[in-house]
Amino acid sequence: MNMKEVGQLPEFHDLVKRRWTVALVLTALTFITYYGFILVLGYSKATVAQKIGEVTTLGIPVAIAVIIISFFLTLFYVIWANNTYDRLAAEIVNKMKKD
């Protein structure tokens, strides 16, 4: 099987589609997390400035959460890619070598 034929396999189309679905959903989540944070800061400073402890404001854990969520989104993608994506890609490559 040559490169062109592989590119036309339904499995290949499916793989590309799945990759981008996962990537775009995760990108959207990153956007919601970060730009959501910025928009709240822009439109309602009082929300972020409210106290959750004696002096600690809600903004402090939220800023830390933006960083931690970003990290877990990358971690999630890598776990998905290492297990699902690489396995599906390897199946197509094996098929290509066999024929």
Added chain:
Amino acid sequence: MQTVLGQPTPVAIGFFIFFVMITLGITYYAAKKTKTASEYYTAARSITGFQNGLALSGDYMSAASFLGISGMVALSGYDGMIYATGWLVGWPVLLFLIAEPLRNIGKYTFADVLAYRLEQKPIRIASAVGGLLTLILYSIAQMVGAGTLVKLLFGLNYEVAVLVVGIVMLAYVLFGGMIATTWVQIIKAVLLLGGVTVLAILALSQFNFSPGQLYASVVADYGQKALEPGGLIKNPLDAISLGLALMFGLLGLPHILMRFYTVPDAKEARKSIVYATGFIGYFYIIIPIVGFAASVLVGRDIIKGIDKGGNMAAPLLAEMLGGTPFLGFICAVAFATILAVMAGLTLAGASTLSHDIYVSVIKKGKADEKEQMKVAKFATVIFASIAILLGIMFKGQNVAFMVGLAFAVAASANFPTILLTIVWKKLSTSGAVASILTGAISAIVLIYLSPTIQIDILKNEAAIFPLKNPAIVSMTLSFLVAIIVSYLTPDKISEEKYEEGKVRTYLAVGSE
């Protein structure tokens, strides 16, 4: 408080010389293993995901993030934390959108990915314009920062400081190529993360290891305002534009993208981003502790008295908590930070000049190993000399905006074409070239017309363009131009190659 900052202390110089000796030792070892162009640019793809994660962190965490963000938190409180989040959120997006396709199609530089399907000559030249512009703006900010910092930290003369940085980084890159650069970045990342961790622990020990107590002291000294959002976000659109520049600028930084070619495959490339996100995220979470503690323990007035921008907050805190030896160590770490970032920038600049322009355009890809190496080394000397010269020329100028501009150019000139070449079949050579030039020119023109230059630097009353960072406009323009021009100039070859390249993009068949 009494400080020895600004005087050459033997401890600081000792630590710095020790760092330079170790890294030059590694460079000597690396030089013996660097004989081919692939070894020079990519360390023969021998770096592991974990090592590359550390090196990416070392490449990205500049002195501006270490000293600048801790200083911003010390002087303006919570605003510094908001700023810090913006520097991290590009990493997940880099992974989701471009890192693996980039790794699978490219060879040495991001321009390889564009040239895979677009016409060599025009696209290599256009991407070199965008790439070099980004690298040079970033270098100016680093070099001027280096000169000013080293003057403050060690009491060395500005020009001498710029020369020392320039010559040491040239030695790393020229003799040790990517292997030496990678190890300098790894060592620097470990030193920086370790140093800031010790500093944060020492600082928290003054508050019974309770962040709550630290915040209470901040409020007692500077009022509740210090923990609330302040003047950073006045206008949401401005904040989003800056956020876009920081996020997508990362996806267009040539020296960061180049690092994905140092690992053997896409799997290691993706792993390296998780490690990098973890290290950099950790750094941005603990750096505000250092800033807040400095504002309480050292005091805003003393910090401002030494440097108006607050850059000396972390070193002053180190001196207070750990005496001259710890100050010396932190100063040496700050210096090492600049060296490592400059080495990365220089190698990326050299690869653009030699691989993209000389070998691919002038020699049309027909250059043997020996010639490629010779040109790479020559280009390294050229780029380093330009960086040193610009560093000296911009002495005393306010260059803080240049990092913002470098990110805006990267986000507007480099990123749109990189993304479109991966995902959009119809991208044509003319569309890509027009997009790169539009992004670069509009980012520069708009920042010139913005309050950043008109009000902050030229001291004019008002600015024609309202936003401080132009990315939201210049990046959108760049995408629009790419799409419109591509529809006007259909490019059959590009479409065919896109289909062919898909198997390589997603299955890594035929990747180098």
